[in-house]
Amino acid sequence: MDSVDVPMTLTTNQQSSTKFPLKICYHEIYTNGIHPDARFPRDRYVKLLQQLTTHSQTRMFDFIEPKQASKSDLLIAHDSKYVNDFLTQNLTEKEIRRIGLTPWTQDIIPRTLFLMGGAITALRHVTEYGGIAGNMAGGTHHAHYDFGSGYCIFNDLAVCALLAVEKYDFERVAILDFDVHQGDGTATILQNIENALTISVHCQGNFPFRKSISDHDISIPNGAEDDEYLAAIEQAILLANEFDPDIILYQAGVDGLATDSLGKLNITRNGMQERNQMVFDYVTEHSIPTVVFMGGGYSKPISHTIDAFTDLFVAAAITNEKMLSKLS
Numbered sequence: 001m002d003s004v005d006v007p008m009t010l011t012t013n014q015q016s017s018t019k020f021p022l023k024i025c026y027h028e029i030y031t032n033g034i035h036p037d038a039r040f041p042r043d044r045y046v047k048l049l050q051q052l053t054t055h056s057q058t059r060m061f062d063f064i065e066p067k068q069a070s071k072s073d074l075l076i077a078h079d080s081k082y083v084n085d086f087l088t089q090n091l092t093e094k095e096i097r098r099i100g101l102t103p104w105t106q107d108i109i110p111r112t113l114f115l116m117g118g119a120i121t122a123l124r125h126v127t128e129y130g131g132i133a134g135n136m137a138g139g140t141h142h143a144h145y146d147f148g149s150g151y152c153i154f155n156d157l158a159v160c161a162l163l164a165v166e167k168y169d170f171e172r173v174a175i176l177d178f179d180v181h182q183g184d185g186t187a188t189i190l191q192n193i194e195n196a197l198t199i200s201v202h203c204q205g206n207f208p209f210r211k212s213i214s215d216h217d218i219s220i221p222n223g224a225e226d227d228e229y230l231a232a233i234e235q236a237i238l239l240a241n242e243f244d245p246d247i248i249l250y251q252a253g254v255d256g257l258a259t260d261s262l263g264k265l266n267i268t269r270n271g272m273q274e275r276n277q278m279v280f281d282y283v284t285e286h287s288i289p290t291v292v293f294m295g296g297g298y299s300k301p302i303s304h305t306i307d308a309f310t311d312l313f314v315a316a317a318i319t320n321e322k323m324l325s326k327l328s
């Protein structure tokens with residue numbers, strides 16, 4: 001602040017941004033626990049961390065290292081045989097293939113537990129303080145009750161939804177899943193839980209090809225652009241609002257970007273920013289504590305994914321500060 005070279009607006013923003021920094025959970029095992037030869041682009045985590053820590057608004061972020069989730073955390077949403085088989089390295093080849101992230105490293109078990117721990121830490125934080133907190137990974141919506149799939153081993157959205165209801169006394173949890181892929185595992189695990197509302201906006205032609213039934217599925221056609229996508233997002237937020245949630249779990253995957261190598265939508269970076277802003281305006285207006293789960297993003301080059309996630313966390317940080325300033 002004493003350097004004349006720093007533009008005044010930047011200095012002002014930085015100063016005003018430190019009161020309520022956005023808690024973001026990250027552990028280096030998020031990156032290093034995936035084999036460098038895996039098809040999954042593990043570098044997206046460390047690259048995002050670099051971009052956020054060198055960002056002009058970096059003082060708005062407070063990175064925290066989570067603890068590992070416990071086995072009982074997993075059992076709230078998962079079958080005990082599946083949990084035990086994973087923790088004792090007794091999954092079959094077929095079960096591992098269905099998950100992917102292969103070849104697995106020795107750290108796959110701690111990585112999975114730290115990842116879930118990050119989601120739970122963020123949940124606990126918003127339970128205590130309100131506002132927004134995030135996990136810089138996860139959104140593992142393809143993990144089912146007794147099997148994993150599509151890069152997902154255990155379902156952090158389902159675990160957090162059930163913890164929110166059973167442990168933290170929330171009455172209505174809404175899951176907004178805006179990843180390009182349907183939140184099939186979350187939908188099936190939570191299908192009979194009245195306190196949890198699952199809403200998935202996804203591309204019809206993407207994995208999973210046999211879709212589950214969420215409370216609300218808004219399926220949009222391959223190749224859809226910003227207008228159609230944002231109309232679906234608006235509809236999803238209206239449906240959430242009817243449910244009157246007291247906490248929101250936001251799966252904010254950016255694999256709907258036109259540059260994504262897996263997603264089949266044609267969403268621009270600007271469209272993604274608008275999507276996030278619609279969610280953040282909604283939670284600010286109603287003061288709803290919100291946990292951000294990172295979700296998918298596989299652009300080629302990966303820099304488009306990193307930029308879109310940077311936008312997400314910057315917007316989340318600005319929103320968090322607004323929400324907490326209102327409360328204090």
Ligand SMILES: [Zn+2]
Binds near residue numbers: 180181255295296
């Ligand atoms: Zn996805």
